[in-house]
Amino acid sequence: MDNKSLISISDLNKDEILALLQRAQYFEQNPNSHLLQGKVVATLFFEPSTRTRLSFETAVNRLGGRVIGFSDAKTSSQSKGETLKDTIMMVSNYADLIVMRHYLEGAARYASEIAPIPIINAGDGANQHPSQTMLDLYSIYKTQGRLTDLTITMVGDLKYGRTVHSLLEAMHYFNPTFNFVACDELKMPEQYKQFCRGKGIAYQETRDFSEEIINQTDILYMTRVQRERFSDIMEYERVKNLYNLHAAMLQGCRPNLKVLHPLPRITEISQDVDDTPQAYYFEQARNGLYARQAIICRALGIDPLL
């Protein structure tokens, strides 16, 4: 694998994470530049993800690069039965970097093993989405002034939620305390709890999304509870409203608490939260622009600080 590729957040050690956050901070001050002059970045979205695609394409454009690609596999050669390998080899002839989103777990890793150019994983099935984790980390760092010794409460779908798993992994460098708030069907998987125990990370699990928990929280990380996750629809109907955040629930919270969400949010965060000082999910999305500019430059071996 090309070591400039970014496939999984676990590809990055603590120093690499901190270096990327420092670059993200630089790009927040200087979003527009010509660092990517003459570079072509391919955004290959084998499944649609408008938010992620627009964020990466803005990052490239503001760095002075050019974008080619597709937003949906329907209109790609795949529909003619071409293998992923051939598509990647073909695009590697045109672009300097590939940002890819794929519906299959492992697709990005495989691509990075065969491609002569670096690959950035913009999501592969339920597996990894490292640029999301980097923008989460940057959002935590910006709002808390530090990454260390924070209490992070994760709410909603902790079983299938790609973002919470990656965030948990990345935070292990920074002595976090976790609250896992979920129904039995969507509990944090055993492997991640084991990971915490192995790293000596304190966590507690609960079914109740209580103000008591919120009031001990620095970062409240909300996620979507999706109907399709439930084998038993009755069960979904029972639990779907248990993990919705309302403004009233934030009245006793710590002054530094911020509400994060990978977006899109449906009903799990009520509109009345948008007007509270705790709401941070839109700024969080903006941080994605700077985090992705840092990741893109790293992949291309360009350091804005040099």
Place this chain on the structure above:
Amino acid sequence: MDNKSLISISDLNKDEILALLQRAQYFEQNPNSHLLQGKVVATLFFEPSTRTRLSFETAVNRLGGRVIGFSDAKTSSQSKGETLKDTIMMVSNYADLIVMRHYLEGAARYASEIAPIPIINAGDGANQHPSQTMLDLYSIYKTQGRLTDLTITMVGDLKYGRTVHSLLEAMHYFNPTFNFVACDELKMPEQYKQFCRGKGIAYQETRDFSEEIINQTDILYMTRVQRERFSDIMEYERVKNLYNLHAAMLQGCRPNLKVLHPLPRITEISQDVDDTPQAYYFEQARNGLYARQAIICRALGIDPLL
């Protein structure tokens, strides 16, 4: 609402319209520049409209800006049930300006009320499409040498035709005379005739698309009669050919007469009109490029004449 947004032609007073026409004239002389260097414009088309999208994207590119966006809501987060508010807030993090087309009336106005960046309405349902009106006005001004004291004949679907309603509103500053040529099912709505009376604007209504009318006309504004507008298909079959223009009908027209059409045209203008000196609908589309460059720069607070 951000006062740099353009949602409805009625947002503009006479001086603002004239200022935009002056800028359009400048951009016709100087289509390429770097006025938008470092700017990112999002084109969000929640329904497809290739013509309008390509016109706006060309305008941005020729001004040195960059474009992100989507051409169809199918591939947008909307499909995940995201609200328009969240989509607009998300894109506002990336872009300096949003050009949006939406199938719902009022969508652009709503977006302009919540977005921290300016919005240009590229069509919201049957409601408004102000950049179309500006290119119509610019086309009239260019071909007639003035906007004042002209006779404008509107033909076809005057009931649902967004463009004729907006043009009528915008022209009230310039002492026009109107002929409304339509069948009973597609007559100019009473509210617009009332508007004319209130402004002391002369108009006459007729069901016949006669050469007598054409010969008194400076601007012949043709529109499409769409089958889907008719509850009674038999009625459609009866009227659909009543409002088709043929070259022969122009033989006695005024030398300055020009035929306009918002395009796409289907059968309402016969191919043999394309070769007459009166045909102006393709040049009209080209004027859209310059009018949109003027509108984009206004929205971003950039004046090419300063």
Place this chain on the structure above:
Amino acid sequence: MDNKSLISISDLNKDEILALLQRAQYFEQNPNSHLLQGKVVATLFFEPSTRTRLSFETAVNRLGGRVIGFSDAKTSSQSKGETLKDTIMMVSNYADLIVMRHYLEGAARYASEIAPIPIINAGDGANQHPSQTMLDLYSIYKTQGRLTDLTITMVGDLKYGRTVHSLLEAMHYFNPTFNFVACDELKMPEQYKQFCRGKGIAYQETRDFSEEIINQTDILYMTRVQRERFSDIMEYERVKNLYNLHAAMLQGCRPNLKVLHPLPRITEISQDVDDTPQAYYFEQARNGLYARQAIICRALGIDPLL
């Protein structure tokens, strides 16, 4: 027709082909430039072709131009019943050059006859795809050091294969020897054999894809055998594996032999060929970037060598 358009490879004489190859060679050395600064190129894909579209869009971007367009007719005005003429006239108002792919034979020629700007045919039905032929010629020239006196073996679908027909036509300037390897259903059509006889070009036809043939070959041009070409599916099942290339079949080949394929390839070239020194189909695709940069500049009257 605008003589800067490129609709068919037969529009080019020998000198024009050699001039384009010389420019392609230049662009391989200098892929990035500002030769297209201020130019807008429209890529109008009335049917999807990701590979071709990305290749052209990369070519434009690396030359400093801007791209507008659509990747699929579904989202174009065509869906509103607009004629091809009106679409071309509309886009001619915005762009300096149109690259078009269409499902109908003759569409590009027709467009070039009505458009005020040059047209590059990126494939019209089963008819022509001249930029593919130019990249094939450039790939042959690069790998063999010459175009003259080469033995070219064409394998697979020689009846419907647009690329082999155009390559055959273009090679007639260079005294080739051809082997046509195909089943009876997919034989080289009589008109092309007649063309060879008329030009005094030696060829032999065979149903067997034998090593004997391969060992006398300089360029092995593989193509896809598509199920939809067969009226009799049993017949397809009988022949489909007769024309698949495996690494073992190359053991006795000439040292200079290269395997070409227009891509996408499905099963007709086994994966084990990819690792042989004869595999050239991915580099061939890369050559498309340089060949298309040469074609685009020619269309716009820009010569990088002046």
